[in-house]
Amino acid sequence: MDKISLMLQLQADLNKATNGDKWTSGITKNNKVINWKRCIYMECAEMIDSFSWKHWKNIDKEANWANLQIEVVDVWHFIMSLAIELDAQHAQSGIGAIASSLADAKSFEKIIVKNSLFANENEIMEKIEAIMLESLLKNEFSLEKLVNDFFDLVVMSALDLETLYKLYVGKNILNQFRQDHGYKDGSYIKVWNGEEDNVVMQRVLEQNSDIAPAELYEELEKLYPAQSNS
Template structure:
């Protein structure tokens, strides 16, 4: 439960900083409407593009599992945000209550086990589309089933609680870095020497498994400064 609670807390802090402290009411500090479900199904579409699903193009292209895992983590950002908003609007409790309830889900015990195995491509896509379908539905969202589906996707994507946590923290730091370097204004450079910043962040984590979040931020800063000097 500790990792779930910490991720929820970090997400709430990121949303406070990015969207203002009223974001749980569905609007940003700039009066922009927030639609977490739309964020989720758009990320899911990008997730499917990790595979060579097109029957008319690049049919022999290998699946991009690194990108899939990054997209899974992106969905987790938005799913946690939606869950926190849901608990706030429906007076279900605070972040601690949400963390307890998530950790009591049957599928949570499955992601606690170490996992390095990927599911079959078709099974992954079906699970992604199941999440998309729930996101697009006009019926009241069953939050527990929604998160259960996501945890099943975590397992199919070769992730477990520890790797989900590490990638989430890494992406959380990257998101902070992006905001600090002009992401919202449109001046941030997302592709560094032909490699997307998501992948660079993931490689830093893989090469330095004990790196601290603040050190990761400094490493990203050094790389970004060197990129802009060229």
């Protein structure tokens, strides 16, 4: 549960830095509406594009498993944000209680077991679509069901709590880096010497699995093309 609490706190801090102190009310500091459910189902649509699902195009192309895992982590950002927002607007119980609630999900036990096996592509896409459907519901929406489906997806995507945490911290730092380098005004460079920044970040993590968040930020600073060309 400690890792869940740490991720929730990192997410809360990132949301506050990005959207302002009152982000849990559903409005950014620039008075733009925040819709975490929409973030979830739109990210899920991108996740499905990790597969060659089009029966008329690139039918033998290998699935992009690394991208699938990154997209899973992106969805986790939004699920945690939604959980924090709902708690702030209703229960006001705090990060520790939210973490306990997430860890009480029946599928949580599956992700605490070390795992490196991917499920069948079609089964993964069906699970992704179940998450999309859940996030599109209004009156009948269940955060518990959404979380259970997500933890199932984590396992199906060859991830576990340890690897989810590792990738989450990496993506959290990358998101901070993006915000600090012009992501909102459109000046940020997302493709670094022919590779997406996600890929670069993953490679840095693979090369040094024990890298600290601050060190990861510094390494991204060194590799960022705008920085190296200045």
